Amino acid sequence: MGKRLIDSTLAVYGAAWKAALPLLKLNRRLRDGWDQRTLSGGLPAPAHLWIQAASGGEAYLAWEVLKALKSPFKETLRVLVTTNTLQGFETLTRAAAEINGEKRGIAVQPWYFPFDAPDIMDSMVRHVSPQAALILETEIWPGFLKACKQHGVRVLLANGRMTTKSLGGYMTWPALFRDLGPERIMAVSETDGRRFGTLFGRERVWVMPNIKFDRMVEAGPMARKNNPLKNLIPAKSSFVVFGSVRKQENIQVRKLAAALVRYKPETTIGLFPRHMHHVPIWEKAMNAGGLTWTLRSNMTGPAQPGTVIIWDTFGELVPAYGLAKAAFVGGSLVPLGGQNFLEPLTCGVKPVIGPHWKNFAWVGNEIFDSGLALKGDDTEHVLNLLINILEDAPRRTEITQKAKAYIRDRKGGAKAVCKQVADFLNKV
Template sequence: MPTPFPPKEPGERLVRWLYSLALYLLSPFTLYHLISRGFRVREYFRRWDERYGAYSTEQGRPCVWLHAVSVGEVNAAAPLVNALLRQGKGTRWVVTTITPTGSQRVRALWGGRVDHVYLPYDLPGSVDRFLQHFRPTLALIMETELWPNMLFGCRDHGIPVYVLNARLSARSLRGYRLLRPLLGRALRTVRCVAAQSDADARRFQVLGARPDQVRVLGNLKYDVEVPDGLEALRAAFEDALGRKRPVWIAASTHEGEEEDVLALHRRLRARWPDLLLLWAPRHPERFGRVRAAAEAAGWQVGTRSAGGWPAAGDDVFVVDTLGELMAFYACADVAFVGSLQPVGGHNLLEPAAVGTAVVTGPHLHNFAEISRRLDEAGALRVGRDLQEVGDALEALLGDAPLRQAMVEAGRALVDQGRGALRNTLELIAPDLPAPDPVED
């Protein structure tokens, strides 16, 4: 028997009305946001209709809907979606994102196997049009995407909602304090909050979730899938170099970190003159900028999109493609994962899973539990500033046994952490649609 939906709480109508009124008053700024972002990323000038819940496609049959805000959340959701696609043949899937890079990653992973649109702004009319057009029978929300009108709308349309791989940092909880009366009511409409850790679970309860709603299932990022053909790609990479060279990778770097990466490479090249830097900026709009910065520094620069593999004489190789980061982690001796800027850090488990020693900076609040566990296991070096990051990189490049010990510790931790995928599949199973009996 389906779990009944919670009734509307006292005061809900008023807080929803005030929130929605504020959104409508601020809605002109959404156009400003799209235009300003569009000057940096041209894709923001496209598909505005989806941002406001208007769709040119036919309505289609009901679906399972998963929302993942951007690339990191899409990657975290990938093992889950892959498993559900295998076991739920015939089910229609709609995956939404907010960013163009997230959209590109959805297309790269699943192509036409899922439908993709941008999630509309949390305006009541846009939300209602989205839900009526796609008619989801189940909503799966990744990590921390708490949009009150969307959550209330799902409840009003009879759509069960699960917040999966849920995380909530102490900083985010403080930022939500003014909206707590609204968000608490919205959270209490969902079927379950599947938290990554005990600390995340406690913070969701402080925000307003009931204790019986919250379960700790672990982190889906530990169930990362190692890319197929990894050894063949690494062999092709080494063949292209033509000789054994030390290699480090700077991954998921942001604006403001480029000068830091250049400084680190200059420092490390003083000791290893043939050292190769693989450089994978976080956002595609920065690909050309980091290439230009490296060339301005006097280095020979190759790119994945132009040459495929680094040439023997390249000093820097820019990984200017999407979806290949884990493969290039595997080609490096040491990985620096961008965190010198206060953006919260990035996924440290991907380099650990493919066997690369990991160095990061101090800004890790979005990955506090993962970084703590890696550090305690001896699988991570954390530098408090640029100097300490450089010290860690230099120590690891110069000590192969130390690197190997970190690699083994990292892989062991990833293996020990697996299990969230199984737990999540068991959790949502009662609300999944039955597979189409006509399809194989």
């Protein structure tokens, strides 16, 4: 794709951003960090390395990278970490506090990822002047990539995942993305690698262990006495977590919850929406199913049997798994690709998912073959699997030990990424 055509395409892209900005300011979620997103409140400090982590999940991956990162210089390695969401920013702020307080040779500054308008990104990259940029998962922003290329910033995309649908979208302008694309891509599976290779060229693509395994290798069950939710969930309660459920599967989840309470009236269900702003959708779904429900934020004492707790507070999914006897992980009852079902395992709970899990194919089929996780063919099958676990729950310590062994054999992603980052920085 010729330079003139790229420039004209990005000019149209920039005009679209300018037209959209007044409307974006009306978006409640984008108001957080507005001054940083638009650079209207100033600019961050210059940095050697810029790490972009789209939201909360990627921010935790960035945290793992920061823990494994070492400065290749005699001077302090300055790192700018950015994200698109409030949850991601809060996570990166905690990560920066930990790294800046405990680790010598690295200084971390969290910031909101600027809007991708080419003029905004050009100002940001020119001022920050990073030697290298690390994109986690799949953050392919034309304005950002163009500014990096223009200012000589080497770009590494790591822990890369790409769906067939995403590839189809990028392939509408393959020459543009190939011209602006990252210098190197580290994908989490051969399948993802082939998709990245189709877009960017196979010579740029490597395969790496998923950093999510690194994050979980040290995890383990929390003692009940230390669990912040212990006063809400009685010790002998048949507590079942529905983790990271998606609005598109609300009918299936509603039926699953109603049937589970009908078969096991002593059951209490903790329903964790994948997106907090969809809580009203889940309230309506529970009403439609004739279920008794309450919001987590309204609870002051123990949950009553037969109640669905709609979790409307952040950061409590893992402690909830620590008190659960069984867990269903959402995004899997309809074709959405699934959500992370390793988290309950590290808490000693055998997860049950539906038939759709392609986004987590990197975990490996061995996890089902070994019985560490269970996969249902449909809603009724998932229900039966949950009931079987409630009636004969495996020992939490046994599940944890097997899960740790499975995860330990697959760790190393953060160190692999840091090695490539050092290579990028040393070659500037």
